[in-house]
């Protein structure tokens with residue numbers, strides 16, 4: 001359970017060798033009265049998941065972390081949180097790989113190194129029966145030592161070690177992620193979404209360039225021109241501006257490679 005320096009971490013941590021999913025453990029801990037800021041990690045997950053119930057490969061050597069948050073904002077502003085988290089993870093990752101590597105945020109909440117996905121974020125929450133948010137699970141997976149092969153994933157993946165990252169172990173990646181998470185969350189609470197949106201756009205993957213997005217059965221292409229005030233993706237497509245609240249950015253547009 002120690003931190004990378006051998007000292008106990010400066011934040012509440014429950015570190016497990018194995019779990020179904022760290023997000024599921026947040027749900028259990030929340031029911032037991034777990035407090036805001038509690039960090040849960042598992043060396044491996046048997047049922048690690050991505051968005052829309054997709055599977056998240058969770059081998060030992062990678063970081064699987066969830067933070068329990070008690071309500072941080074009004075429910076209408078929940079769409080802002082993924083960007084706060086992605087930004088924190090991107091900054092942590094950028095501090096761990098050589099500066100020549102391009103660390104970017106892919107809409108809505110993935111982190112890429114040189115066009116390959118190194119981290120994903122899954123945010124889940126539950127309401128109180130009487131209304132209002134009870135808890136939020138901020139789930140983060142960072143590929144530290146291993147990444148799935150290209151034939152196993154919808155978007156090519158990489159890991160910190162393949163990107164020449166410092167080999168200080170998972171605990172140091174965990175500490176860096178938690179540190180940046182606290183920092184960006186405070187920034188968001190104090191300054192609202194504007195500074196988050198600005199910083200995220202500053203490291204956005206393919207801003208100003210053609211992008212293809214899958215939304216349900218639709219595939220939309222256009223120039224990635226902006227992020228709206230709620231975090232929706234704005235594409236300049238052949239038939240005008242398209243505002244996309246949710247979807248998957250594809251690795252390439254038609255005609256590429």
Ligand code: BT5
Nearest residue numbers: 021048049050051054056057120121139140141153154157
């Ligand atoms: C995500 O979903 O990127 C969110 C992943 C969140 C994982 C963390 S680990 C800690 C916490 N506990 C959990 O149970 N989950 C969170 P999405 O954008 O839907 O991407 C999922 C897709 O990425 C899969 O369908 C695969 O194609 C691909 N994939 C699976 N494992 C991967 C990995 N380790 N690295 C890169 N891509 C992966």
